[in-house]
Amino acid sequence: MNQPRIPNQREVVDRRALADEIATLAADGGGKARPEIVRALKAALEAGRAELDRRLEDKPSTGHEITGGHAFLIDQIVRTIHDHVVADVYPAVNRSTAERLTLVAVGGYGRAEMAPHSDVDIAFIHPTRNAAWCEQVIEAILYYLWDLGLKVGHSSRSVDETIRMAKSDLTIRTALLEGRYVWGDQDLYDEVSRRFADEVVKGTERQFVADKLEERNARHRRMGDSRYVVEPNVKDGKGGLRDLQTLYWIGKYIHKVRVAADLVDVGLFTQAEYRSFRRAEGFMLAVRCHLHTITGRAEDRLTFDLQRAVAARMNFADRPGKSAVERFMQFYFLQAKRVGSLTGVFLAHIDEQFAKTRVRRGLLAGFTPRARELKGYKVFGGRIASPGDDWFRNDPARLIEVFQLAEAHGLEIHPETMRQAARDSGLIRREVRHDPRANALFLELLAGRNDPETVLRWMNETGVFGRFVPDFGRVNAQMQFDMYHHYTVDEHTIRAIGLLSRIEKGELTADHPRASRLIHEIASRRAIYVAVLLHDIAKGRGGDHSVLGGEVAEELCPRFGLDDGETALVAWLVRAHLLMSATAFKRDLTDPKTIEDFVSQVQSVERLRNLMILTAVDIRAVGPGTWNSWKGQLLGELSDQAMERLRLGHMKHGRKERVAAKKEAVTELLGDKKGLLRLYADRFDDAYWIAEPEDIIALNIEHYGAAHEEQDNLSVHCEVYPSRGATLVTVIAADHPGLFYRIAGGIHLAGANIIDARIHTTRTGWAVDNFLVQDPLGLPFSEEAQLRRLEVSIADALANRRALVPELAKRPLPHSRAKAFDVSPVVTFDNQASGRFTVIEVNARDRAALLNRLARALFESRLVVHSAHITNYGERAADTFYVTDLTGGKVTGAARLKAIEETLLAASSDERQAELENA
Structure with a gap:
């Protein structure tokens, strides 16, 4: 340029x-x-x-x-x-x-x-x-x-x-x-x-601008439609070089400018904005040069494996609580954010210039509508504008007010006013942050009834948000160097607030039926909005962000105007915002101890309602595809059981009543095949009847009966299970040691990921194992050929017709980029989480057939797996196993636990993966 x-x-x-x-x-x-x-x-x-x-x-x-x-x-x-x-x-x-x-x-x-x-x-x-x-x-x-x-x-x-x-x-x-x-x-x-x-x-200026903006919007859609995606494309991504070039093209086409500096002379940028333009452009051009140099090719994607290398080349260093790569990416996103702000101001000015030159015709050609007044502001053409250049200087609380009025009245903010707000954001000092009026306005905006997400994003673009809530300013443009989070912390938070608003308006009832109902039952709607704002506020501080965030909440909530009860609720929600998902996805919800432990931490129905809503929007705002029906089902089960326990002070039915009710429900489902229950019901113990839903029990009983009638030693059945967004795989076979790891291996070889597993053994020594599986994109296997491939692969694995270890080692990870991350495996044991089982949790870097290797390690450690709960957070896998020793008891000896830990660590290590790949 x-x-x-x-x-x-x-x-x-x-x-x-x-x-x-x-x-x-x-x-x-x-x-x-x-x-x-x-x-x-x-x-x-x-x-x-x-x-x-x-x-x-x-x-x-x-x-x-x-x-x-x-x-x-x-x-x-x-x-x-x-x-x-x-x-x-x-x-x-x-x-x-x-x-x-x-x-x-x-x-x-x-x-x-x-x-x-x-x-x-x-x-x-x-x-x-x-x-x-x-x-x-x-x-x-x-x-x-x-x-x-x-x-x-x-x-x-x-x-x-x-x-x-x-x-x-x-x-x-x-x-x-x-x-x-x-x-x-x-x-x-x-x-x-x-x-x-x-x-x-x-004569073609207007058309060129329209065509260029449509081209830009289409490009943004292809690239994820956010400038805060954690693997941005430096050239074509939102907030990248192409967006800056688009501004130059439009300016040059309309005003015939020769170089970018001339955009100042024609009034499209101030001198300060042009300097920002050049800084952002220079930084991104440098990043692009480093990408090309490192890869030896025309590479424009700032992928995880390249981010570390570019950060090192550009001399970013580690700081307490924030790694070099996170500091580099935060700076990158600040530049992308600046590009977004410049784009908004620039295009609005272009629009205004076109409006001034538009020729009016007809009876109203000489009529100029007057702007109306709203609390001292001018409103015209759907935009709110400050009445003068010193408007914010005279009363800095207006920097909050203008955004609150825009949200409440469904208005856009005039580009010149946005420019003033960005320029004057430094006026927000301690006295403004502690001004009751300013805080009341901010709270009204945060919990706005129209579109708080969009207006808060505008507020963030101008820097006003980070000035008014400095703790939010600290997470501005902050990325998390992992494959789970798709957006920067500030963008994730603003998206979560938008999702909360849509749930409250009933727009997401199909995906979030409980949250859509519960949000109208909570005592304080403003408390849940503040909790969503603050749930990740302390990320990047070098400690547990939930604990540190709770301390921030205790300080900020009274400032915002929340009372003592609301403050206590918000602080607890921030501290416990991961509790519900960790319990639902990593624990056995059919184990009474799981519900007791969860309820003992939640303690009240009001907390549970709020926590359910916060958990739903937090997961969904992580990125596309992160929320699915399986997660919704598990959270719903936990919510319902905990709600019953909290309301009644105990579970509604005892163990015998629950088993009897299940059998009655299964009898209804079996219809004319209910005679199978008389033959086989007693072969399944109470734990099975409590653990499995009625519809799965009915399927299991049918397949169990068919396997016995045909005197077949193996029955593998696969079918789509829509309510969980997964495919149900049922394996019925004569039980023998190592059955679980072989089934897991067969499922992996068919290209499926196991997300949940329940392992049962009948009183007559038959295994009845139910697995929920998905494809690498998180969708169920649904085509006939896919289901058939699953069945054949499992059967081959159980019959030793396939060499599991070498074949599994050769399979590529669904996320090969996981190799860019250092995830040290960790094994934890919990003998308090269940009355009957030892709970083992393994956190490790995701890799080919990790579950199969862990299951084999448990088998070699002479443990019996009763259920497995599989969770993935991007590059990190968190697999939980409910186990007993061969006699059915918990595993307790220190030396024994140490030996099991070493075996599991070896199975999940990079060195073990390399050995298998070279075998």
Whole structure:
């Protein structure tokens, strides 16, 4: 955009010396000199790149200088080749007017923004079609560029063709818009530029802006539609380089600006905003250069495995509570956020400029509607605006008020007012933060009835949010270096508030029926909104963010205006916001002790209602696909059982009554097959009847009966289980040691992930095992071929027809990027969580068939697995097993527990994975 000055240019490439060398080679070698000329050009190119790489290493944030340097290097190479071809390969003494050629750099090359492996985009323009000399010269130049290993995007058109195609093709029009003269016939370039301005641009400004914005929106949708996705695309992602380029294109098209700095002169940016523009652009260009250098290719995705390397190259260091890579990514997202703010202000100004030039016709042509007043603000055209430049300076609490009014009245905020708010956000000091009026306004906005999510995002973009709630400012643009969280902490929080608002308005009843009902039963709606705001407020402080967040809540809630009861509730919710999901996903909900322990921590129905709502929005706001019906079902079961226990002071029915009720319900489901119950019901113990839902018991009884009638030793049945968003796999077989790990191995080999498992043994020694499985995308196996593959794979594994260990080791992880993370395996034992079982939890880096290896380790440790609960948090797996020893008792001896721990750690280690892969 602004052609940077390249210091010590001849250290990058000395064109005069290179041209002299090539002229000498051409004179000495004649037609056979070409290989030597290519070698000389290649040596110059490689030396120039090496010099620029050295400069990037010395000054790792100089994005403009390095990208401009690469464009300068290519310029000199292209000019040298052109002059050699015209002088030595296809010399023409008396060229006709048709034998003229101009070389125009377009794309990133045209903007002088080239990363080390960017394409070289050149437009060859000549006066007329079918000029043989022009085609020969173009072909010769291209062959030289290809021989140098450059990836060239090129076009060859006459002036008329160029103008005609620019009129109909947005891509060509944009390319010419940022075209830059490189070499050749200057007059021809000037002619194309003049005709482009007169014949293409003039009168099409509005359409160009509309087309560019639609193109941008489509690109955002492809890239995740958030500038806070944790693996951003530096070039095409929201808030990335392409968004900055779009602003420049629009400004240049409408106002004919030559360089980005001219956007200040035409009033689209202030000087301070332009400096922000350049800072953000320079940083992102530098990041892109580092990505290209590290990978040796044109890589624009800032993936997890590259984030550490780029952070190190850009000299980011660890700090207490925040790693180097998290600090680097936080800075990246702050730049992306700034791009978003600039985009909003810029486009709103463009819109306003168009509105001023719009011609009114008809009876109302002379009528200008007046702005109405709202608490001193001007409201016009659906926008709220401050009445003057000193509005916020005179009363800084208005910085909160303007956003509250926008949310309450469904208004947008005028771009000039947004600009003022960003400029004046520093006026929010201690006295404003403790102003009761300002806090009341903030609380009204937070719990707004219209669209608090959007308005809070605007507030965050201006910096007002972080100034008013400094603890929120600390998590602004903060990423969490893992594969589970899709967004930065501030974006996750604002999305969670938006989800809470939608649940309250009844828009998500199908996905969240309990939360949609409970939110209208809670005592304080503002308390749940504050709890959602604060649940992750203490992340990145180097301690347990739940505990630290509780302390923040105790300090902030009274400031916001919450009473003592609301403050105590919010502080507890923040401290316990992970309790419900951990219990539902990692514990056996059919074990009475699980419910007792959970209820003892929750203690009241009011807390439970709020915790259910907070848990739902927290999980869903993590990212797309994180919430599913399986999680909803488990949380619902826990909520219902805990609610019953809290309301009655005990479980409604004792063990015998619950088993009898289950049998009665199963009898109804079996219908004309209810006779199977008389034959087989007594073979299943009470634990089975309590653990399994009625519909699964009915299926199990049918399959158990069929297996016995056919005197088959094995029954494998798979079917979709819609209420859990998974596929139910039932295996009935003669029980024997190692059955569980073999079934798990067969399921993994079929490409499925186990999310829950219940293992039962009948009184007659038969195993009845139920597994819930999903594909790597978290969806059920539903096609007939998939179900058949599951059944065959399990049967083969149990019959030893497949070598499980080597085959499983070769299977790739569904998330191969998990290797970018350091996750040390941890094994914990809990003999208090269950009355009958020892509960073992293993946390480890997710990898191929981890569950199979852990199950085998438990088998080799002479343990019986009764249920398994499988949870994944991105790259991290958390697998919980309810086990007994071979005699049916808990595992208690210290030496025994230590030996089991070592076996499980070995099974989940990277070294063990490497051994298996090399076996």
